[in-house]
Amino acid sequence: MAPWETALWRHVTTEFHGDPDHSIHGPAHWKRVLRNGLLLATRTGADPLIVRLFAVFHDSRRINDMTDPDHGARGARYAAKLRAERMFTVSDENFALLEEACRSHTDGFHHEHPTVGTCWDADRLDLGRCGFVPDAHFMSTEFAWEIARAGSVQPFLAGVKIPVSLP
Numbered sequence: 764m765a766p767w768e769t770a771l772w773r774h775v776t777t778e779f780h781g782d783p784d785h786s787i788h789g790p791a792h793w794k795r796v797l798r799n800g801l802l803l804a805t806r807t808g809a810d811p812l813i814v815r816l817f818a819v820f821h822d823s824r825r826i827n828d829m830t831d832p833d834h835g836a837r838g839a840r841y842a843a844k845l846r847a848e849r850m851f852t853v854s855d856e857n858f859a860l861l862e863e864a865c866r867s868h869t870d871g872f873h874h875e876h877p878t879v880g881t882c883w884d885a886d887r888l889d890l891g892r893c894g895f896v897p898d899a900h901f902m903s904t905e906f907a908w909e910i911a912r913a914g915s916v917q918p919f920l921a922g923v924k925i926p927v928s929l930p
C-alpha cells in the first residue's frame with residue numbers, strides 16, 4: 764500500500780464515528796471490501812484506484828450500525844473534502860464515479876458501469892458479516908455473480924495474487 768493510502772486509511776479510521784474495532788461497518792469491513800474489489804477488478808475491468816477509494820470511504824461516515832440512509836452521500840462529500848485537502852489525487856471523471864458509487868451504494872440495484880458495479884459487488888459480497896448470504900441476483904458483474912453462486916469468496920482468492928498488502 765502506498766504511503767498516501769496508508770495515511771488516508773489512518774486519517775479516515777481516526778475520524779470514524781463508530782467503534783473502529785467492533786463496528787460491522789468499520790475498518791475490518793472496509794478491508795474485506797478492498798480485497799473483494801481488487802479480486803473482482805482482475806476480471807471486471809474496474810478502475811482499481813476507485814475500488815480502493817470506495818472501500819475506505821463508502822461506510823466511513825456512518826453514524827450508527829443500523830438504519831442510516833444518508834451515509835453514502837456523506838461518504839461522498841467526505842471524499843470530496845479530503846480530495847480538496849490533497850489527501851489523494853484522482854481525475855474529475857473518475858472522482859464522479861467514486862461519488863456515484865458511494866452515494867448510491869445502498870439504494871442502487873445494478874450498475875452498468877464496471878467500476879461502480881464492482882464497488883457495489885465488493886460491498887455486497889461481505890454481507891455474510893451481517894448474517895445474510897450474498898444473493899447473486901443483486902450483483903452487477905458476472906464475476907461477483909459467480910462468486911455469490913459459489914457461496915464463498917475464499918476459493919477464488921486462492922489462485923489470484925492481490926496486488927496489495929492490507930492496512
Ligand SMILES: [Fe+2]
Pocket residue numbers: 788792796821822886
Ligand atoms: Fe459497506
